[in-house]
Amino acid sequence: xxxxxxxxxxxxxxxxxxxxxxxxxxxxxxxxxxxxxxxxxxxxxxxxxxxxxxxxxxxxxxxxxxxxxxxxxxxxxxxxxxxxxxxxxxxxxxxxxxxxxxxxxxxxxxxxxxxxxxxxxxxxxxxxxxxxxxxxxxxxxxxxxxxxxxxxxxxxxxxxxxxxxxxxxxxxxxxxxxxxxxxxxxxxxxxxxxxxxxxxxxxxxxxxxxxxxxxxxxxxxxxxxxxxxxxxxxxxxxxxxxxxxxxxxxxxxxxxxxxxxxxxxxxxxxxxxxxxxxxxxxxxxxxxxxxxxxxxxxxxxxxxxxxxxxxxxxxxxxxxxxxxxxxxxxxxxxx
Numbered sequence: 407x408x409x410x411x412x413x414x415x416x417x418x419x420x421x422x423x424x425x426x427x428x429x430x431x432x433x434x435x436x437x438x439x440x441x442x443x444x445x446x447x448x449x450x451x452x453x454x455x456x457x458x459x460x461x462x463x464x465x466x467x468x469x470x471x472x473x474x475x476x477x478x479x480x481x482x483x484x485x486x487x488x489x490x491x492x493x494x495x496x497x498x499x500x501x502x503x504x505x506x507x508x509x510x511x512x513x514x515x516x517x518x519x520x521x522x523x524x525x526x527x528x529x530x531x532x533x534x535x536x537x538x539x540x541x542x543x544x545x546x547x548x549x550x551x552x553x554x555x556x557x558x559x560x561x562x563x564x565x566x567x568x569x570x571x572x573x574x575x576x577x578x579x580x581x582x583x584x585x586x587x588x589x590x591x592x593x594x595x596x597x598x599x600x601x602x603x604x605x606x607x608x609x610x611x612x613x614x615x616x617x618x619x620x621x622x623x624x625x626x627x628x629x630x631x632x633x634x635x636x637x638x639x640x641x642x643x644x645x646x647x648x649x650x651x652x653x654x655x656x657x658x659x660x661x662x663x664x665x666x667x668x669x670x671x672x673x674x675x676x677x678x679x680x681x682x683x684x685x686x687x688x689x690x691x692x693x694x695x696x697x698x699x700x701x702x703x704x705x706x707x708x709x710x711x712x713x714x715x716x717x718x719x720x721x722x723x724x725x726x727x728x729x730x731x732x733x734x735x736x737x738x739x740x741x
Contacts, residue, residue: 409462409518410720412511415452418463418721426514426522433482433525434473439541439714440516441466442736443574444665447728449511458512465491465509467516468531468540469740478525486531488540489516489523490695491548499691508545508689517720519740529696532703542574542709542735543702545689549662550578551698552690553638557660562587564635565628567652569593571603571610574735575662577710579638580608585705589627591634593618599733619648633657641666647673656681662688710734 407425412418428434446463448454467489471482489509496503509515509527531540553575554560560583568580571592580603584590592610594600600610611621623629633654639646643666649659650673659682677684690698701707712734715723723736 407519408717409514410464412449412459412461412463414459416450418450418724420718420720423462423518425520428473428475428478428522430475430477431524431526432475432522433471433478433528434520434522435467435469435487436472436520437467437469437516437518437740438537439468439737439739439741440464440717441542441574442720442723442727442738443545444727445508445545446510446517447724450724454511456507456512461511462514462516462518462521463510464516464518465545466541466543467521468537469521471528472520475525482525482528485528486537486540487528488531488544490527490529490692491545492527492689492692492695495691499693502689502691517717517738519717529699532699534703534706535708538711538714538737538739539709541737542711544695546574546578546709546735547698547702548690548695549575549688550582551701552694553660553662553687554579554582556690556694557685557687558583558636558638558658560586560588560636564588565631565633565654566590567592567622567634567637567649569613569637569639569649570641570665572596572599572730572733573640574709576638576640577734578707580606581707581710582701582705584608585701585707588636591622591625591628593622596733602733613645619652622652636660638662640664642669643667644669644671647671647676650676650680650682653680653682656683658683658685660685660687662686712736714739 491509494505593613639661640663642664646669712732
């Protein structure tokens, strides 16, 4: 079978490798579509913990179960499925264990024509999504769901800011918050992305503008609210302090990434005088994955997809993701 293998730092290649055989607790899945995530690029360039060379990358996919192990329920055979990418979350629903990892590094992932996976990672494909849409859901959907509800406690009428709307998680955060009746605003460095979100009823500002945070505070309902109730961020960097200035008193800032690194300084007095709550978040536990799927099914949330490409073009898809030339998820089709 064909698979995308990380052979060394900065080098991935499509290889022919043996089709795996499921153990008694596993199933064999014919992959129909798989989606790229930023973590796949971080693994490619050696910036991911627990690196294993010779590993098949990929955490997200949709496919059909074509073979089951002897201890797997027969009902799974021929079912269209997606995977919970969590491995070893542990018993504490509030935080992952110290052995936690995600499908696709250090264990083989989804960028292959076939893959074996433990049966307890299987979930039925949401009925209203295509295979390509379903492939784009798991990792981004789970990360967004935890950030929005367990960490952000977002509810109807909350005023919410989502930064960096070009990313797949940020887009899911915005869609989920909007679905429960929150007023959602976004930032982006690309006016075309802001125009796209405006068509979904979500306003925003370009963070390349001078004093962009002040422009956000000019929106009437944000001014009336004296800032945002919740901000969900993935960038960090020196603009972190501008986000603090955009919170209302006793507001909450949730962050699930630090693509711009750590801020050189943090405005500590603003945090304690503002009675702010700052929370870190990443991925989510197994129960939240099931809750996320039920939420997506109930509200009919469809992941935003940049493009669907043949599996043979997956390496060029990595390059486009690295260069920021996308809006939405990059999906590769195996069929």
